[in-house]
Every structure is written in structure tokens, then in C-alpha cells.
Amino acid sequence: MTPSALFLTLFACGRGPSLTVYAPDEIAADLARGLIAPLGDAEVNISTSPEDDARRGRGQTLALVGGLDCVECYSLEQSGAGEPVIARYDGVLGMQYALAETLERGGLRFFHPDATHVPEDWALPAEGTFTGEEVTPEIARRGLHLHTLHPIEGYYAMWEPGEANLERARAIVDWTARNRGNHLQWVALDNITETEGELAPWIEHSAAIADYAHSRGLTVGMGIQLFGSGNLQLAFDLLDEVGDAEAQELAMRGAWSPCDGVPLDLLNLSFGEFFGEEPEVFLDSVNRVLKVAREIDPEVELASVIHVGAEQRVEYNGQDVLYYTLAQFADPQIVPWVHSVMFYTLFDDAGGAYHHEEFDEHRELLLKKIQAGEPVGYFPESAYWVTFDNSGPNTPLYVWSRWRDIDQIRAVTGGLMPDAHVLFSSGWEWGYWQQDYATLRLTHTLTDWTDQIRHQWSPFGAEGEAAAALVIELVELQREALIEGRLAAWLASYDNVMELGYKLDIISQPKRPLPEEMAEMSAEELETLRQTVVEPLGVYAEDLAALDARAQSAFGASGDPWLQELADGFALNGARSAFIYHVTAGTVAGLTGGDPSADFAAAAQARAAGEVVIRRRHAALWSPYGETLLVEGRNDTIYQYGYLIRADELCLWDRELLLARKVLGESVGAIPGCSL
Known part of the structure; x- marks a missing residue:
């Protein structure tokens, strides 16, 4: 210097x-x-x-x-x-x-x-707190993957060209760095090559983001999809048809060469969901991406996504393996990033997500690579999608889950870590910013998750102390109920497209029995359901109501917007849990000869209470995109609306109650699908 x-x-x-x-x-x-x-x-x-x-x-x-x-x-x-x-x-x-x-x-x-x-009385602390201790990151690559296949805040900022969006993208870059991250990536969509006139503005916009990120010390990545056969969400893909080796190379160069004006450091290669090519074709194609990518940019890194899906299995070299884990056998220069979904961890029950009871094969692959000293990344989520979590109640359970994985990886490997930890991010309203905020910091310096929560709220005085304690209690309740008790499938919802998928045995988020399936249950099965689901849901709803009452008493009247958002999260958690408890209890009562009317009336009251909270929260969104996130509107994703629209409408709540009434013989009219 x-x-x-x-x-x-x-x-x-x-x-x-x-x-x-x-x-x-x-x-x-x-x-x-x-x-x-x-x-x-x-x-x-x-x-x-x-x-x-x-x-x-x-x-x-x-x-x-x-x-x-x-x-x-x-x-x-x-x-x-x-x-x-x-x-x-x-x-x-x-x-x-x-x-x-x-x-x-x-x-x-x-x-x-x-x-x-920013506290009103900002000041450096007293002497003795700056000790000169050297702080070094625990994981080499730490960052965010903004899932721009979804119409979230990051989609508009990172994908749609325009000066205002570029300013938002720069803010995301700075926020990532200030919370100890060093990598940012987002997903490419196919409009840039499918729609005339959109490529050049996109290159200019994306290059400006990448240049700004580089000036801040961050590396930049782009998610791309290999096979069009697995492309369910308008992602940018390299191969519309599999073809032979020569045809593949021509197609790959033709697809990606026009994008060479964006100075990327990493290509994150994914393979879609529920579809697959033959193992040899798969691996040859993956390795061909490396060859073509390095011809275009000799310095670019490649990572492959090891997705989840217990039903997709293949034989390879005499082994029975998950289809998505085939990528581990590709050229070692293509670093496998092990994926997990929702708030499930690699070390605990997976609730049936994507047919997995647990992510044991993903865990063992990750640990094997780490212990062998081979490059590997971990690629978990901080939110899933609108039916599961993201547009509704506050779920700080994610903070525990992401800490749990890192803590256990370090414990099992004797202090080793993956080369990369990149968090799959799908939105920041309703307190979901804290998942990304906390995880970035935990991957830099691993502390206990409770210490991270306390640090987060420490500037807020006595209200902050109460907030931290209540958030920690909420996380423990959510862990016990949603993961250990497998109630996540009930607190989540489902739309008509997911319902169709269930009937075809296509499972993403954990599935619960549909009302029509409950109607086919025997008296013994319904009694088991009452004991194992309805009663625990009632206990959980009571616990959340008590927690909400304490939260409202402690900081519900606070004038601070961060505490107001947290209070709304507690309130909506209480309303949602009460709603689904009464819908389920009423359904079981009606199917066993009881009167569901009191439960259904209580569900309607909980729905009304939830709507009050939602209206208040949606009038105070953090994002400058504001109403865009709440309404229908054209964008380049498959979802022609902002990601909070179903929450704003309470469509999924209404659908659940109507389906319950219908299965008990009521005439309810048209039932909303609540999907695309």
C-alpha cells in the first residue's frame, strides 16, 4: 500500500x-x-x-x-x-x-x-472491542443464485434492461459484498435468442452488471440449461435437440457465442426437472459444454447442478445412481454443486420432497468429494415457490437449516468445507431477506445460528432482544412441527397444476392427501389422520398464537419498519396455522359424521385475519418494484405475474376451503386453480 x-x-x-x-x-x-x-x-x-x-x-x-x-x-x-x-x-x-x-x-x-x-445514535463502540483478530472466510466461494426463472425482485433487476433496473442490480451486488459474499449469479431465459431485438440490450445490461460486480471484487455466474427436453420454465438452453457430437457443438456455439459480450466467470449448468437423456449421452453432452465454453472463453469455470429427484434413477458403470448425480462422472473441471430444496437439510428428514425421505445420496456425494479434496459446491435454497412458503408466512427455519448443513459438514469432515456455498434465492419480502442475509454471513464466519439471530436484532434495544428470543422460539417450533413432525405439507398449499402432477405421481414439494383422497379413507385411516395430523396441527396453531401474542405485546406497536415486518410475520403465521388446522379438522369431522360448520367458520375468521395482515404488509414492501410483485403483468418468465400475487389474492387459502366444502357435498361453484 x-x-x-x-x-x-x-x-x-x-x-x-x-x-x-x-x-x-x-x-x-x-x-x-x-x-x-x-x-x-x-x-x-x-x-x-x-x-x-x-x-x-x-x-x-x-x-x-x-x-x-x-x-x-x-x-x-x-x-x-x-x-x-x-x-x-x-x-x-x-x-x-x-x-x-x-x-x-x-x-x-x-x-x-x-x-x-441505521440507528439514530450510530457510534463506534467503546475501546477494547477492536482487538486486531484476523478474520478469514471459511468457504472460498460464498454467494447468491438469484432464481430469475421466477418473477422475483432479482428477475427485474438482473434480467430486464433499463437504467432503473441496473441501479437495483448494483444495489444487489453491493448488498452481497457488504454481507461477506463474493459471488453473484442469475439464470438466463430464452427470450434473448427467441425474440428479435432483445439480445443486444440484454448483453449491454448484463455486461454492465458484471463489470460493476467485478469492480466490487465479486465473481459473476450465469445459470444455463443443457437439454431443451427438460426445460419447463423458459430457461435458456443449449440443445433443443440432442443430435450427434458435431451437431451438438454447432448448436452450443450458435446458442452461446452471441452472449460472449458478457464477462462471466462461471457457467452454472442445469438439466431441468423430471426429464432425462441416456447416461452416456448425458455425460458426453456435459463434457462437450466444457469444450465449447473453453473455446469461447478459456478462463470460464463450469459447475453442474446435482438436482434432487428420488424416482429418476439410472444404471451407470454397474451402479444404480440418481439421474442427476451422473454429473459427478463428468470431466473433473466441471465442479458438481449438490442441490437441496426448501428448508430441508442434508442431514435430516426430507419430508417426501421430490420423493426423498432424506437427501442421503446427495449428502454422501458432497462429503465424499470434500474428504477426497476434490472440488465440490453446496447449492441449497432460502425459499422455494409460491405454494410452499415464499409468498406467505415468515419462515426463519431456513436460517437454522442452512446453519445445520454447514455445521454438520464441518463436524463430519473434521473441519473441512466445500469449495463453494451458493444460496438459491427466490425473493426477499415477508422477511425472506433474512435467509440470504444470515446465510451469507454464516458461510463467511460460522457461528451458532442463535448468535446470528441475536446479532441481527441487537441494535433494536429491548424490543430487539425480545424479537431475537421469539424468532429463536419460532424456529424451534417450525423445526419440530414442519421437519420432524412432517406438517410442512399441510401448512403449504397446492394449485391445480400441482394437483394434476400428484395424480401422475410427480412430486416436488411434500404432498398431503387431497380432500378427494381423504374421502376414500376408511374410518380407521381417518382416525389415524386425526391423531397424527389434525391434533398436531392444533397444538402447532395454539403455540403460534401464543408466540404471536407475545410478539405483538413486545414490539407489535413499534414504529420501526423492520420490527413491524417481523410482527406481521408472527401474525400471519398464526392466521395460516389456525386456518389450515380448522380446514383439516372440519374435513375429517365431516367425513366421520360430525358437523364441520364450527371449524369452517373458524377457518373463515382466520382467513379474514390473515387478509388484514397481508394488506398491511403489501402496503409496506421493501422493494421499489412494489405493486409489480402483486399483480399480473408481462415478463420473460413462464409466470405472467409478480411472485406475491397469490398471497395478495389469498387464492390458495380460498381454494383449500372450497375443496374441503366440496368434498363434503356442498355446492361451491367454480374453484380457482391459482396456477399460471
Whole structure:
């Protein structure tokens, strides 16, 4: 580092003492301006002696001096009262991490790409907290996969060209870095080659995002699909037809060469769901992607998605293997990323998701690769899709699940970690930002998940202390009920397309008996259902109602928007659990000769209570896209609406109650499908 530095002074009026930051060059100064911007105005000057000037500076001071020789590491040290905080680090990411932690020590939180919590009395903590301990990331590649096949916030920002969207994309890049990530990727859609005139604006938009991410130290990836035969969601695919080797190479070059103007670091190769090619064809095709990709860009990395699906099995080299695990036998330069879905972990019950009782084969593949010292990544989720979780109740269980996997991987391997942990992200409203926020931080520095929750809410005083305690209780309740008790299938919902899939034995999220299937059950089977499902649902609903009452008492009247969102999450959890309990209890009662009317009336009341919460929350969305997320509207995905539309309509709630009434013989009229 050169001794010259840029002198950045912040006078945080009304937010505590001023902060003076010394940056070693214009790049660091630019990054510092962005990081400190939430606090107030900043003044930048040049200094040739940063540490000396920091000691002479007024108020609170921080010197960015660099000088560490370890990848993305940093340290913060203060020698005594009134002395400057000295930030040493490696590279632009280490610098951002150091400055972000400094701001967080004063209570700032980078919660959401479009919103930051800034306490009114922001100030650096007292002496003794900056000890000079060197902080090094635990996992080499840590980041987010924005699932832009879904009409989420990230879709509009990353995929649709336009200056406003580019600003949102830059905010996502910065948010990822400030929460200790170093990688960002999103999924390509096929409109760029299928619709005339859309490729050039897309290249310009995507290249601008990639350039900005690189300036912040992040690597950039793009998800692409290999086979058109497995393309269910308008993804960009390389092969519309399988063809022979020559035809494949021509098709791959023709598909991807026009996109060469986007400076990508990684291609994330997936293979669709529920469809498959022959093993030899599959592997030859996968290896051919590497050949063609390296011809176009010799430096690009490739990763393959090891998807889930217990029913898709093949014989390969005398082994009976899951179809999606075939990718492990491809060229070792193509790094397998082991996928898991929803809030299920690699080490616990999988609830029947994609026909899996557990993800044991995925777990063993990941552990085998780690222990052999071979490159491998982990690719779990922080949300699934609108029928399961994402557009409804708050599910901080994901924080526990993502911690659980990392903690167990480290324990089983004796301290080893995968080379990459990239989180499959599908939206940030309803508190879902905390899944990504927490997981990015846990993959950088693994602490207990409860400590992460407490740190998250620590700037909010007594209300924050209560919030953290209640969130921890909620997670434990959700873990016991949804994973261990297998009630997730009941708290989730299903649309008419999923119902059709169930009848064809196509299972994604865990399946529960449909009302018409319940009607075919014997009296003994219905009694078993009452004992194993209805009664536990009732207990869970009561527990959530009690938790909600405590949450509303502790911070429900808070004027803070973060606590308001959390309070709404508790309230909607209570309403949803009460609703599904009474719908199910009423159905079983009616099928066994009882009167369902009281339960169905209680379900309607719970639905009404839920609607009040939903209206309040949807009037206070974090995203600038606002109403776009709630209504029908054209986009390049298969879903011609924003991802919160079904939650806003309560369509799935209405559908469940109508189906229950219908199976008991009521005339209910048309039942909404609630699908595309």
C-alpha cells in the first residue's frame, strides 16, 4: 500500500460523533462512500499519512491501510481510547468487509438490497472491542443464485434492461459484498435468442452488471440449461435437440457465442426437472459444454447442478445412481454443486420432497468429494415457490437449516468445507431477506445460528432482544412441527397444476392427501389422520398464537419498519396455522359424521385475519418494484405475474376451503386453480 490516502470525513448529524475514514486510493474511497452513505453526508480529501492523520482527526476515526496477505481477510484494531481504528485487509473485498463490520459495530445493518437499518445514535463502540483478530472466510466461494426463472425482485433487476433496473442490480451486488459474499449469479431465459431485438440490450445490461460486480471484487455466474427436453420454465438452453457430437457443438456455439459480450466467470449448468437423456449421452453432452465454453472463453469455470429427484434413477458403470448425480462422472473441471430444496437439510428428514425421505445420496456425494479434496459446491435454497412458503408466512427455519448443513459438514469432515456455498434465492419480502442475509454471513464466519439471530436484532434495544428470543422460539417450533413432525405439507398449499402432477405421481414439494383422497379413507385411516395430523396441527396453531401474542405485546406497536415486518410475520403465521388446522379438522369431522360448520367458520375468521395482515404488509414492501410483485403483468418468465400475487389474492387459502366444502357435498361453484 502507498502512504498516500484519501481522507473521507463524515459528520453524522444527530447520529453520534463524526467518523473520519482514510482510504488508500480512489477505488477504496468510492467503495467507502457507498458503504457510509446510509449514515449521512461525506467529505473526501487526500492524505499522505493516513494513520497519523487519523490520530489527529476529530471524533471517531478509521484508517484503511490494507497490507494483509491472505485471501479476502481483514482485521480491526484500536490501541486505546481516542486512538483510530486501523483496518488491515486483503483486496477490495477485504476492505469492504472491514468497513462493513466497523459500521455494524455501531448498530448499522445491511438487511435488504434496497433498505438499510441505521440507528439514530450510530457510534463506534467503546475501546477494547477492536482487538486486531484476523478474520478469514471459511468457504472460498460464498454467494447468491438469484432464481430469475421466477418473477422475483432479482428477475427485474438482473434480467430486464433499463437504467432503473441496473441501479437495483448494483444495489444487489453491493448488498452481497457488504454481507461477506463474493459471488453473484442469475439464470438466463430464452427470450434473448427467441425474440428479435432483445439480445443486444440484454448483453449491454448484463455486461454492465458484471463489470460493476467485478469492480466490487465479486465473481459473476450465469445459470444455463443443457437439454431443451427438460426445460419447463423458459430457461435458456443449449440443445433443443440432442443430435450427434458435431451437431451438438454447432448448436452450443450458435446458442452461446452471441452472449460472449458478457464477462462471466462461471457457467452454472442445469438439466431441468423430471426429464432425462441416456447416461452416456448425458455425460458426453456435459463434457462437450466444457469444450465449447473453453473455446469461447478459456478462463470460464463450469459447475453442474446435482438436482434432487428420488424416482429418476439410472444404471451407470454397474451402479444404480440418481439421474442427476451422473454429473459427478463428468470431466473433473466441471465442479458438481449438490442441490437441496426448501428448508430441508442434508442431514435430516426430507419430508417426501421430490420423493426423498432424506437427501442421503446427495449428502454422501458432497462429503465424499470434500474428504477426497476434490472440488465440490453446496447449492441449497432460502425459499422455494409460491405454494410452499415464499409468498406467505415468515419462515426463519431456513436460517437454522442452512446453519445445520454447514455445521454438520464441518463436524463430519473434521473441519473441512466445500469449495463453494451458493444460496438459491427466490425473493426477499415477508422477511425472506433474512435467509440470504444470515446465510451469507454464516458461510463467511460460522457461528451458532442463535448468535446470528441475536446479532441481527441487537441494535433494536429491548424490543430487539425480545424479537431475537421469539424468532429463536419460532424456529424451534417450525423445526419440530414442519421437519420432524412432517406438517410442512399441510401448512403449504397446492394449485391445480400441482394437483394434476400428484395424480401422475410427480412430486416436488411434500404432498398431503387431497380432500378427494381423504374421502376414500376408511374410518380407521381417518382416525389415524386425526391423531397424527389434525391434533398436531392444533397444538402447532395454539403455540403460534401464543408466540404471536407475545410478539405483538413486545414490539407489535413499534414504529420501526423492520420490527413491524417481523410482527406481521408472527401474525400471519398464526392466521395460516389456525386456518389450515380448522380446514383439516372440519374435513375429517365431516367425513366421520360430525358437523364441520364450527371449524369452517373458524377457518373463515382466520382467513379474514390473515387478509388484514397481508394488506398491511403489501402496503409496506421493501422493494421499489412494489405493486409489480402483486399483480399480473408481462415478463420473460413462464409466470405472467409478480411472485406475491397469490398471497395478495389469498387464492390458495380460498381454494383449500372450497375443496374441503366440496368434498363434503356442498355446492361451491367454480374453484380457482391459482396456477399460471
